[in-house]
Amino acid sequence: MILAIDTSGTDCGAALWEDSLIDSIIIAGALRHNEVLLKLIDRVLYNNEVKPSDISVVAVSSGPGSFTGLRVGMAVAKGLCLSWSLPLVAVPTLEGLANCVPFSAGNAMTLMPARATEVYWALFHAEKSEWVSKSSDTVSDIADLAKVCQRDLFLYGEGYTKHQDVLDRLFLNRRVTLPETESLLPLAVATAKLAADRFLKGQIDDVMNSEPNYCYSFPRKDS
Amino acid sequence: MIVLGIETSCDETAAAILQDGAVLSSIVSTHWLHSKYGGVVPELASRAHLNLLPMIITQALDESEIDFDKIDAVAVTKGPGLIGALLVGISIAKAIAYAKNIPLIGVNHLEGHLWSAALEGNPPRPPFLALLVSGGHTLLVGVQAFGQYELIGQTRDDAAGEAFDKVAVLCGLGYPGGAEVEKLAAFGNMKYHQFPVSMRGQAGFDFSFSGLKTAVSNFIRRTPDALDNHRNDLLVCFQHAAIESLVHPTCRAFDEGDYNGLVLSGGVAANNQLRQRLSGEIEKRDGTFHSPEPNMCTDNATMIAWVGWQRLLNGERDDLSLCGRPDLPLTEILEKGRR
């Protein structure tokens, strides 16, 4: 059974997954991840009568996103792995976001808010039955996204919500409307699902040396 | 009771294991990297803590030969310090406390320093006076009993260790060069120049080092051969003024209060001139002088585990919502202690 946690954005979430979703708890707009996260984990285990010994993997949404949130998530994941002697699976946040959107033909751009008018983003293309990454995680000013905008693109993530007005204008006539909110998975759940795939493929991360993907290059002066 | 202590408030990542107050293991990793600038450079980092702490904890467990499941409680620094750094230690501590279903206790870093001499062979007997001098803090605290503290004096500007480090920079010793100052000062001539001793002859117990730093800077700008021909002289004169600036308010406080002794702690306590000067003054006054081993003066997790242990014995504990407090004052403990 996988315990997945997400603190990369404003939501704080924990999910349990074994072949399929068991349960998840998400506090929307929690922000105070440090105060909330462990109580949330406790609650999701308690509600489902899951004992620590039932858990076999701890998964974490590993960024990019809020620096503080990412650190809290990674630190808690490491603390749990250390205490329970479990493997860690780090799942990139932007890939997790793509997997929140129901699978359909087309392209998706997932976005997380960065500083001021900047966003972290990545492109994905639907192939067979999965979202395949078409770019590396990048940070750009939203105005520069015009260069990468394509037709039939889902835009999804807190980076989109934050800059919706500008992005809608920028992607006018090219954007595919998002599916109904109810059909979108919480990021903690998508993280759990992806972690299950990764774990099966033997892709686990080092509990000692893993760190979040901060994905940040700073604006150079007069560049 | 076996307590795991965790400290990540600034530059050191540390973990220690104590059994009923006795040290089983204590690991400290400093993020100082040698640099091309000739000195050492701090990689100040929440990320360094995040990478190092799981390893340091594992190492502390290994050295103590204690099974992880035998740990009875986790004590962690909750402030003051860098928020990002504190948060890493607190998050990992909370995850361990939760995962192992054991009590968690947040510890004030400064309170840890106050008691860093408590693990020595001849521990200080309250009431005692504590002078905490480091790169980030300069505090004079009256310790009535465990949990009963009175903030008597503090710096009005720079910390004492900061003054040493910055004067080292002014003298071309690189950063941080506070420890280097004492080494070179040993070859200097005290009669070279007289720098102002702050707060001498004044009432109150506060400290000030900014004026001294500026005086050194001004002197160097006005004296062309100061650095080339008289660096060691300059350093010994500075060191003398800095130490006297610590000694005068401390002795005044000792005279006016009713204390059994003085505890000197923090990174600057490694300065032998300061130790000798203060121990002489305090022994003249029939007080006992305590300064822990250098590795206990600087940031470590042993002192955090020890204070945590005391608080746990008092029945205190924190829940999983424990937060970091970058500006956590020591005086808050005072209020709590009196309540």
Place this chain on the structure above:
Amino acid sequence: MSNTIIVKSRGIEHTGEIAGIFAEILKPGDAISLEGELGAGKTVFVKGIVRSLGYHGHVTSPTFILAHEYKTETPIFHLDCFRLRNEKDFLSIGFDDYLSGNNILLVEWGNVISEYFDGWAWKVKFYFNQEDDNSRTIEFIPCNIPIDNEEIVRMRQAMINLK
């Protein structure tokens, strides 16, 4: 550059008064870089700003701690980049977290991070004067802020009127 204001301070108290006048034009979100050699008066200047904005607790150098917060109407964060050397360090102090709010940011040794950050509202530079040890020359350089000339003229006048 014509908007740069240059004033001469006679000493610590005078610097505090100049800082008090400067404080009046600060707005939430402003990041101020304070630049000058050791002992040039950066912390004294911060003290003046913070006092004038209504904080009366201790204001000490944050060199080691890297950041102090003063709880005034607009929270003030007092940062110090003296110990920072590279981009990683810059990242690690969570500079971004401080920027993102509606705070006033007073950054000693801001020049150290100017390679990574150029969003300053003002740069304030402190120089020693040859003629005497106490006086300083202080230069106020507006950067990314929309220049309200009247406001700047008023500030310059108020600083000159300080006697």
